[in-house]
Amino acid sequence: MQAMATSVSPMTPRRSAKPAAPYSTRAPSPPPIIIPAPSLHGAHNRLKVVPNYEKVDPVSLSIDDIAIITQSHKEQLTNDSNTNWSYESRHVAQPILDYLYLGPFSVVRNREWLRETGITMLLAARDSQMASIRLMAVDKVAEELGIQATYVDVSNYNELIRAFPTSVRSINDHLLNVFRGQRISDVDVQIGDGQMVIPSNNLRRAKVLVFCETGNDRSAGVVVAYLMSAFGMDMIEACQFVHYKRFCVSLHDDLRQTLRSFEDILRAQRTVHRYELESSTSGVRRQKRSIDEAQDQNEEMGETNENTATDEDRFVGRTFVPFVDDNDNSLQNGL
Template sequence: MAFSSRHGVVPTAPFSSRPPSPPAIKIPTPILPNANEPIKILPSYENVDPASLSVEDLEIITQNRKEQLAHDSAINWTYSSRRLAQPVLDFLYLGPSNVARDRKWLRETGITMLLAVRDAKMASMRLLDVDTLAKELGIQAGYVDITGYHELVRAFPLAIRMINDHILNIYRSQALNRGVTQVLPASMMVDTVNFRRGKVLVFCETGNDRSASVVVAYLMSVLGMDLVRACQFIHFKRFCISLEDEIKQRLKTYEDILLAERTVHRHQLSNSLGGPSKPKRSIEDAMDIDNATGGAAGAAVLDLDRFAYRQTLAPFVDIKEDGVE
C-alpha cells in the first residue's frame, strides 16, 4: 500500500521524488526575410555595461563598431567541418582542440591568442596545454579551467576579460601615440598599413560545448545580444554546436546578471554626471496603496495579484470508506 493510502489520503496529482527542474530553454530557428538572409549585428555602446568597457574600448575591439554577419552554415556544412574552426566574429574564432595545434592554420589566420576552456582535471594532467606551441609561434596562451558546468557563471567574466584585454593590448602596443595621454579616435591611433589586429581562438576538445558557451557569453556581454539571439548567431557560424540544457541555464543566469549590472552601472553613471535621479519609494509609500487599508492588511493587498487567477489545489484528499472524497 502506498504511503499516502496508509495515512488515509491519496495524492491529487502524480508526485516525483526528484528536485524540481527549471523549464527547458528553447532556441527557435531565427525568423528572416528569406533563407539566404544573414543575421546582422551592429555593436552599440547602449548595450554594453559601462563599468566593463569604455566607448573607446568597444570601438577598438569591434573596429569602430563594424557590423557582424552570420550566414547559415548548414547549407554547406559537412561532417569534416566540425574539425575546423569558424570565425564567429572577425576577431574571435571557435573550434576543437586539434585546430589549436595546426601551426599552418594559426599562422595563416593570424591568431594571436589561444584560449582553452577545459575541465580542471585536464589542467592537472596538462592536457590541452598549448604553452609550448604558443611560445614557438610568439602568441599568447590562456586557460579557463572549470570542474563542472556549475562553474560557468563564474568563468564567463574571466574569459571575457581575458579576450578583451588581449585585443586591447595588441592594439595599444601598435598605437602611434603611446606616450600621449590624449585619447584620439581609433582610426587615428595606428598605422593602418602595417597594423596587425588581435585574433583569439577559443577551443575545447570538441569546440561544441564549453568553448561554445564562452563565445555565447561573449556575444551577450560585448555585443549586448540576448541569449536566444546569441545562440542563433553562433549556430549559424558553427552548425555542430551542442549546448546542453544545463549550459543554457547557466547562460540564462549570466544574462540576468549582465542586465542587472548594466542597469545599475548606467544609473550610477547618470547620477555621477548630474542626470535626474528618481528617489526610491519608502516602505510607507509602498504600503499606502489604499487609504482604507493599512498595517498588515495593506501588506496583504500587495500580494493579491500573485493569487488572483490561481485555481485552488489541494495536494492530497481524504479517503472515505466508500471511495475517494
C-alpha cells in the first residue's frame, strides 16, 4: 500500500509551537544608552566643568551672559560623592554648580538651609497631574523668603523635550536679572572677552534649587539638560558630572533617550545659528553652484563620469527653475 504524503502549508501554524517568552508587535525599542564610569587618568578622582562658548548656542547666550552666569570661573571641580556618601545624603541637596543645587522636595521645608545657602529661586519639576494641586508649601516658602518659584509640569519623559528649553531659559534669565538688577554703578565691573572683575563683597549671587519628589529623576534630567545647554557638555559627560555630585541620581533609559534627542536638537540649533550669525556679520551669502561650476570641479578632482555628459540633455531648453533663493530675484523668471 502506497503511503500518501501530507503537505503542510507554510502559512499553517504548528499547533505544538508556543512562545518561549512574552512578546509584543510594537516597534523595537532603541538600544540602551550606557553611561560609563568616567576615565580620570589619575586626576585624583575629580571631574570638572569648563564653560565653552564655542559649544553654546549663540542665540541663547552671549559671551557676556556666560561671563555673568559663571562669574568668569574657568572650571568647576567635583569629587566622587561615593567616597563619603550615606543614606541620609539623599535627603539633602547637593551643589551641582556653585549656583545650581539639586535635591528632593523635602529640602524646600528647610527654611534655615535656604537662607544660609542663599537660594533665590525654586524650580520644581513635577508631574502634570499635580499641576492642578498647587504646592502650597513651595509657594508659602517662596513668599516668606521673598524668592521666586517656578514649575515645570510634565506627564512623562517625552514631554521633557519641550520643557528643557523653558527650564534652561528660566534659570539663566533669573541669574542675569538678579545680577543686572543690583546697583553696581559704584562697582568696578569689566565684562568682555569672557573676563569680569567685580568685588565679591558687593555682589549678591543668584542661586537656584532644582527639585522633584526624590531629586533623582525629573529634576536630575533638568540639571543635565542645563549643563548641556549652558556649558556645551555632551550628554554622557553631563550625566557623569551630575552623578558624581549626587550619587543617588537614577536616570532611567527613557530619560536618557530624551536627553540624547535634546543633545541632537542643541547641536543642530548651534550649527544653524552660528552659520546665520557668520553670514550676517560677513555680509557674504553662500551661493549655490551652477551646473558648469559643478562639472568643472568634478573634472579638477579627476571625476570624468560618462553619465555627466548624458545628464546635460535634461537641461536643454529648460525655462523652469524648481528652486530659487528668496533674495535672488534675477532667477524668478527662469534661466
